[in-house]
Amino acid sequence: MAVDLKLRNSFGNVSIILMDDHLVELEHSYTSDRVRRIRYDRVESVVRWRVLPLGRMAIVGLLVAVPGLLMMFSSEQVFVTMGTAFLTIAACIEAIYIYAGKTHISIMRAGREFKLAGVVRPHKVDRLLNRMEADIRRTQEEATPSTSDESIELESTSESTESDTASPHIS
Amino acid sequence: MSDPPTITGFRCPGCKIGLEVGDSERTRCPNCAWRGTVMTFHPIDLKIDGGQAALSDDAACVHHPSKRAEAICAGTGDYICALCSIDHGGQVFSAEYLNTAGANTAGKAFDRTLDRPDRTVRFYIILCFIPYINVIWYVGWPVWVSLGWMKLLKARRLSKSDPLMARLVGPTQIVLLAILLGVVSLLFLVGSIYLMLFLFDAWSEGFASD
Ligand SMILES: [Zn+2]
Ligand SMILES: [Zn+2]
Numbered sequence: 001m002a003v004d005l006k007l008r009n010s011f012g013n014v015s016i017i018l019m020d021d022h023l024v025e026l027e028h029s030y031t032s033d034r035v036r037r038i039r040y041d042r043v044e045s046v047v048r049w050r051v052l053p054l055g056r057m058a059i060v061g062l063l064v065a066v067p068g069l070l071m072m073f074s075s076e077q078v079f080v081t082m083g084t085a086f087l088t089i090a091a092c093i094e095a096i097y098i099y100a101g102k103t104h105i106s107i108m109r110a111g112r113e114f115k116l117a118g119v120v121r122p123h124k125v126d127r128l129l130n131r132m133e134a135d136i137r138r139t140q141e142e143a144t145p146s147t148s149d150e151s152i153e154l155e156s157t158s159e160s161t162e163s164d165t166a167s168p169h170i171s
Numbered sequence: 172m173s174d175p176p177t178i179t180g181f182r183c184p185g186c187k188i189g190l191e192v193g194d195s196e197r198t199r200c201p202n203c204a205w206r207g208t209v210m211t212f213h214p215i216d217l218k219i220d221g222g223q224a225a226l227s228d229d230a231a232c233v234h235h236p237s238k239r240a241e242a243i244c245a246g247t248g249d250y251i252c253a254l255c256s257i258d259h260g261g262q263v264f265s266a267e268y269l270n271t272a273g274a275n276t277a278g279k280a281f282d283r284t285l286d287r288p289d290r291t292v293r294f295y296i297i298l299c300f301i302p303y304i305n306v307i308w309y310v311g312w313p314v315w316v317s318l319g320w321m322k323l324l325k326a327r328r329l330s331k332s333d334p335l336m337a338r339l340v341g342p343t344q345i346v347l348l349a350i351l352l353g354v355v356s357l358l359f360l361v362g363s364i365y366l367m368l369f370l371f372d373a374w375s376e377g378f379a380s381d
Contacts, residue, residue: 002338017338024335026285031294033285035335042214044178045192049207104207106184110214110270129210136212143215 005128007118009102010055014118018131021139023107025116040139042110048129053102053119057094065090105129178211234267244268288326289340292348295319299355312359319352 003026005016015033017024021041027034068086071079103125105116183190185205192198196208230240232252240250244265251265295315327345329336 002341015339017335019334026339031291032287035283035285043212044214045181045212046210047181047184047207048209049184049205104184108178108181133210140213140215144213 004131005120005124007103007116007120009118014116016116016128018128018135020135023132025114036114038107038109038114040136041143043136043140044108044110046108046129046132046136047106048103048125050101050103050122053097056102056119057097060090060093060097064093177213181209181211234265285335286325286329287339288322288329289344289348291322292319292326292352295322296351296355299359316352316356316359319355323348323352 003015004018007014007016013028015026015028017026022037022039025036025038027036064086068083068090071083071086074080074083097119100119100121102117102119103122105125107114107116178192180189180191182188183200183203183205184207185200186203188200188202190198190200192209192211196210197206198209199206230250232238232240232255233249234255235252238252238254241253242251242256242263243249244251244256244267245262246264246268249265249268251263251267255265255267256263257266257269295318298315299312323345326336326340326348330340330342330345331337
């Protein structure tokens with residue numbers, strides 16, 4: 001599996017990849033991606049909610065449903081058929097929007113908020129968040145003993161802190 | 172040996188008031204009727220420890236008075252110790268600065284851009300089929316194709332060395348792109364040979380009628 005979640009929103013396409021101890025957010029453009037990494041070590045909370053993508057629904061309504069409806073009033077059989085087709089397409093798209101909804105994910109890390117949003121099917125978000133939750137808990141549990149055993153592992157702690165700061169993770 | 176802090180609250184995304192997390196993940200804001208799921212974790216405090224102890228005549232770290240200063244933070248101008256300093260693009264910042272005032276500015280600077288040669292290959296392939304560019308620049312075609320091959324090799328190299336690229340560009344994708352580029356290269360070769368034969372024919376016919 002290549003990318004864990006693809007989000008499409010009005011600002012562009014975003015892909016999310018779960019690595020071992022961090023999440024990678026890729027903002028796609030033509031020949032390069034902007035990369036943001038969110039390390040799990042200091043993640044405080046992950047909040048997820050869903051709303052209706054009203055903006056998109058309105059656009060589909062205006063561009064597809066309204067013309068379709070207008071065509072229905074025509075006396076020509078061709079237009080009535082086209083109108084029916086338009087309305088069916090619009091109804092299908094709106095149904096998908098209502099079913100999927102626009103998912104928002106907000107990740108708090110070290111007092112800063114990272115937001116993700118897009119229209120995705122809920123079960124994909126469920127799968128992503130389940131894996132992410134497990135990864136965050138594991139990362140934080142693994143890191144806990146080395147920070148509380150100050151006296152014994154001073155050497156190794158300083159090393160790990162250094163390597164931690166050497167690869168900047170503030171994004 | 173204190174346990175890591177447990178986060179028990181969060182800010183309601185709807186109305187920004189502080190809320191407590193209940194027993195269940197599903198939460199509802201009593202103020203604005205926002206509903207969603209909340210997961211809370213045990214964040215690890217950034218532990219700053221170790222570093223070189225400062226001698227009496229050494230300059231000391233502004234955040235750790237007992238540690239010797241090794242650098243000057245480019246954001247604040249403070250003396251900082253080895254553990255506080257974060258190197259970025261030839262400049263040294265203090266961890267403290269990056270976590271506070273510099274969080275936004277430095278945060279942007281730390282955003283990395285990932286080159287996507289795989290997508291550039293697709294771009295070059297498409298360029299081959301844009302008529303205008305190629306009518307004027309018939310020479311353009313071999314340029315796009317060879318650039319495409321170069322980018323494809325780069326994509327292959329990156330997908331082997333960079334774990335992130337490995338997730339984005341799998342071996343099948345490389346093979347598919349190679350096939351596509353191969354077809355385009357072949358098209359170009361066949362087209363060139365055909366054109367040459369055609370020109371040669373036209374030329375010899377013109378020669379004969381003279
Ligand atoms: Zn609220
Ligand atoms: Zn320091």
